[in-house]
Amino acid sequence: MKESPLFWPAYLNSKVLFVLDETLVPQYLRYVKVKNVDDAVKVIRDMKTRAFGQFLVVLSTFLLELERHPQLNGEELQEKIGNIAHALNRSRPTFPFAEVTGGIVQWADQALKAGQDVRVVVLKKVHGYLQGIRYRRLERVAKIAATIKDGDSVLTHCNVSGELAMAAAMCQSQKKDVQFYCTETRPYFQGSKLTYWELRQMGADVTLVADNAIGTLMADRMVNKVIVGSDRNCANGDFANKIGTYQIAVLAKEFKISMYVLTQPSKRIASGADIPVEIRNEKELLEFNGKRFVAGKVHGLYPGFDVVPHSYVKKEIALNVH
Amino acid sequence: MSTKLKNVVLIQGVFRPDVFPLLKKLKKDVVVLEGRPSLQAARENCSRLQKMGLMPTLMADNMAGYLFSKGIVKEVWIASQTIDKEGAMCEIGALIIAVLAKKHHIPVFTHCAGKKIKPLSNPKAIQKFNGQSVITGKVKAFVPLLEWVPAKYISKGGTS
Numbered sequence: 001m002k003e004s005p006l007f008w009p010a011y012l013n014s015k016v017l018f019v020l021d022e023t024l025v026p027q028y029l030r031y032v033k034v035k036n037v038d039d040a041v042k043v044i045r046d047m048k049t050r051a052f053g054q055f056l057v058v059l060s061t062f063l064l065e066l067e068r069h070p071q072l073n074g075e076e077l078q079e080k081i082g083n084i085a086h087a088l089n090r091s092r093p094t095f096p097f098a099e100v101t102g103g104i105v106q107w108a109d110q111a112l113k114a115g116q117d118v119r120v121v122v123l124k125k126v127h128g129y130l131q132g133i134r135y136r137r138l139e140r141v142a143k144i145a146a147t148i149k150d151g152d153s154v155l156t157h158c159n160v161s162g163e164l165a166m167a168a169a170m171c172q173s174q175k176k177d178v179q180f181y182c183t184e185t186r187p188y189f190q191g192s193k194l195t196y197w198e199l200r201q202m203g204a205d206v207t208l209v210a211d212n213a214i215g216t217l218m219a220d221r222m223v224n225k226v227i228v229g230s231d232r233n234c235a236n237g238d239f240a241n242k243i244g245t246y247q248i249a250v251l252a253k254e255f256k257i258s259m260y261v262l263t264q265p266s267k268r269i270a271s272g273a274d275i276p277v278e279i280r281n282e283k284e285l286l287e288f289n290g291k292r293f294v295a296g297k298v299h300g301l302y303p304g305f306d307v308v309p310h311s312y313v314k315k316e317i318a319l320n321v322h
Numbered sequence: 323m324s325t326k327l328k329n330v331v332l333i334q335g336v337f338r339p340d341v342f343p344l345l346k347k348l349k350k351d352v353v354v355l356e357g358r359p360s361l362q363a364a365r366e367n368c369s370r371l372q373k374m375g376l377m378p379t380l381m382a383d384n385m386a387g388y389l390f391s392k393g394i395v396k397e398v399w400i401a402s403q404t405i406d407k408e409g410a411m412c413e414i415g416a417l418i419i420a421v422l423a424k425k426h427h428i429p430v431f432t433h434c435a436g437k438k439i440k441p442l443s444n445p446k447a448i449q450k451f452n453g454q455s456v457i458t459g460k461v462k463a464f465v466p467l468l469e470w471v472p473a474k475y476i477s478k479g480g481t482s
Contacts, residue, residue: 303385
């Protein structure tokens with residue numbers, strides 16, 4: 001299967017983690033060099049990577065730090081792993097990094113208690129975990145392709161890290177005639193820069209729309225399905241995703257359009273009310289490329305995410321986490 | 323700061339100058355949606371609100387839903403090009419706000435700006451933001467500038 005660069009946007013090579021700078025795509029495919037946990041936190045906080053890329057960076061940072069410190073003994077490694085987890089967990093509040101880092105801390109604790117080599121155990125388990133995720137994401141690509149039927153017109157928002165584009169390619173090989181619409185996704189334009197680009201790269205028929213055009217698309221029946229990703233999932237099916245997802249969900253329900261969401265099932269949070277939504281710096285909204293577009297005194301409000309109740313979702317396209 | 327917003331009037335589209343004194347009388351926080359692709363709504367509305375001594379809060383067009391989900395929107399004002407008993411022809415984005423308002427039981431008022439707006443823009447319009455390039459090359463885009471908001475989404479007596 002042809003892969004989008006966004007499907008696996010970070011890799012480790014010679015004690016350096018190379019992270020695709022998604023803010024430069026599609027003009028450039030450049031990788032930021034991450035050499036330690038501080039760099040990793042920065043790359044996440046600065047949104048150089050996002051969505052799945054963030055989890056990949058979080059997991060790979062443990063591998064990176066273990067490689068950088070071959071001299072540490074079991075106890076020292078345990079402490080180091082705890083510190084790495086702590087730093088990564090605080091990088092962006094909406095994301096459940098603790099769910100991943102907590103597992104790694106536990107592996108280190110268990111290995112130490114059992115008298116095993118902490119380094120060997122943690123490296124093996126993290127590598128295994130990453131391989132498992134990769135396989136399950138490829139499985140989910142096939143599930144997305146199965147959800148899309150011949151003749152469908154699919155609206156998507158923001159970017160789902162390669163999976164929709166790869167599903168589009170799969171649909172083509174299955175001779176399905178499918179159209180895609182992607183929203184530009186202010187303020188970082190992930191739709192314009194990433195989704196439009198990667199769908200085109202895969203040969204899909206894709207049309208770019210402004211975020212405010214989704215009402216017309218739905219009222220005029222120009223789309224018949226919505227497929228979006230999710231950044232955080234709750235036990236009751238509620239989810240958080242890129243800002244703009246809630247209004248897409250409400251409009252889809254109003255116009256009887258089915259909404260599908262790619263999920264990573266988790267029972268750690270009961271409902272959407274418990275998800276903290278990150279409010280980002282207003283400067284990121286009020287400026288573009290360092291240039292302000294409204295004069296005078298004005299506040300900006302930039303919530304990074306929407307929380308969407310499960311009642312808006314027709315079906316979850318879930319990552320098999322069992 | 324934005325988190326202090328409690329009683330919000332959400333305005334969408336470019337309004338006539340005589341609408342702003344009415345907004346001031348409400349003594350509520352005014353949130354302006356930026357109005358892609360031209361950003362004219364952001365610029366003109368913020369400028370007029372500033373002249374009235376009001377501090378506007380700006381949000382991107384995809385962020386309105388967040389305000390509704392937090393229960394802080396108390397009124398919605400939409401600028402329309404024309405209006406009749408069947409509904410209103412409004413600037414693109416109005417239908418989203420109107421549907422959100424209906425779902426959250428918030429009144430929607432339309433104000434006829436009477437301005438002529440072409441129905442569609444050149445696809446290149448959304449390749450730029452504030453005159454700067456977002457994406458280059460040939461892009462297939464659909465850029466409606468107007469949309470119809472049926473009367474069922476507009477509050478009774480909600481026009482001027």
